[in-house]
Amino acid sequence: MSSVGLLEGGFSPLHCGHVAAIVRASTMVDVLHVVVATDDAWEWEHLYRGARIPFFPSRYRERWLRTVFRDHPHVLVHAVHQPRTGDDEADRTAGVEAITQCIGAPITHVFSSQQGAAVDAFGPDAEHVLIEPDWNPYPVSSARIRTEGALRYWAMIPAVVRAFLVKKVVLVGPESTGKTVLARNLALYYNTECVTESGRTLLREAGDNDMILEDYPRIAMAHHLAVDRARARASRVLFVDTEALVVQNYSRLYEGFNQRLIDEIARLQDYDLVLYLPPDVPWVDDGTRLLGDEREEADAELRTLLAEHGVEIVEVGGGFEQRLITAVDAVDRLLEGEGQ
Known part of the structure; x- marks a missing residue:
């Protein structure tokens, strides 16, 4: 008869100690069922008040585990609702019933970290x-990550989870204000990734320096997807040059047209810090820029657009050295607030 193992937990969030325990359990049975057994509403209310990381429902944790063990066909991952009503015995009975029904096979081994x-x-x-998490390389717990912040334990968090915890910093402002250079410098300074704006890439592929109306939402979506890909490679913080509202502002200025699709893309954005670069440095003609002396108008329009969307900004003005100093100070404060 095949051996069927069960390892259940909250994995809120998943860390490398969990992964090490699952790896060891997977070597002891023919099939291992890993169950994310939680009551999401209870967790949100009781575990995440004052937490220094976002709350991720069990469906996210199920996805993380499936991604980590995608090359282990005998490790099967499930998410099961385990109610927390205050009646521990009744809740445990209901949880066991839900787990056994989900697995659908006799369980021969139950793995846990509790005597x-x-x-x-x-x-x-x-x-x-009894299978303990491996505390030697991974002296961490989900509770400590929640209370102390993810950045303090960054090396002990799987890459698939880090992508959801990395802090995203975007640089906005009218054209020729040094966004690209500052974004690249900040990425080098913090040894992480930078996402450059997608407009130049699209125009280069089109073999044209002039935009058409359909280009703007394409640029906004391409940029949004580039950020999504880059966050998995970033270390603690990701720097982004330009975002959808800047693209929308260009559509308004160049085409006289506000595009609803770009507004919807902007609503998907969840930047942790927005650095605003005003037009107080010389304008440089790179062959694609058109505003020149009209940057002040673009500046005013962009500020209005950001305010309409409820975006809070940190002003980063002055000379290039001062801009770097101001930006670094703002990013350091962001990271310190997240348990750097």
Whole structure:
């Protein structure tokens, strides 16, 4: 008869100690079922008040585990609702029933990190196997990550989870204000990734320096997707040159047209810090820029557009050295607030 193992937990969030425990358990049975057993509403109310990381429902944690163990066909991942009503015995009974129904096969091994964990409810053949997270390379717990912040334990968090925890900093402003150079410098300064704006790439592929109306939403969406890809490679913080509202502002200025699709893309954005670069440095003609002395108008329009969308900004003006100093100070404060 095949051996069927169960390892359940909240994994809120998943860390490398969890992964190490699952790896070891997976070597002891023919099939290992990893169950994210949680009550999302209870967790949100009781575990995440004052937490220094966002709350991710069980569906996200299920996805993280499936991604980590995608090359392990005998490791099966499920998310199961385990109610927390205050009646521990009734809740445990309901949770066991939901888990056994989900697995649909006799459980022979129950893995846990607790001495004396109750396993009888899973059947007479269930053997309790004590398996501790590997505390040597990963001295961390989900509770500590929640209370102290993810950045303090960055090396102990799987890459797939880091992508959801990395802090995203975007640089905005009218044309020729040094956004690209500052974004690249900040990425070098913090040893991380930078996403450059997508407009030049689109025009280069089109073999044209002039925009058409349809280009603007294409640029906004291409940029949004580039940010999504880059966050998985970033270390603690990701720097982004330009975002959808800047593109919308160009559409308004150049075409006289506000595009609803770009507004919808802007609503998907969740930047942690917005650095605003005003037009107080010389304008440089790179062959694609058109505003020149009209940057002040573009500046005023962009500020209005950002305010309409409720975007809070940090002003980064002055000479190029001062801009770097101001930006670094703002980013340091962001990271310190997240448990750097």
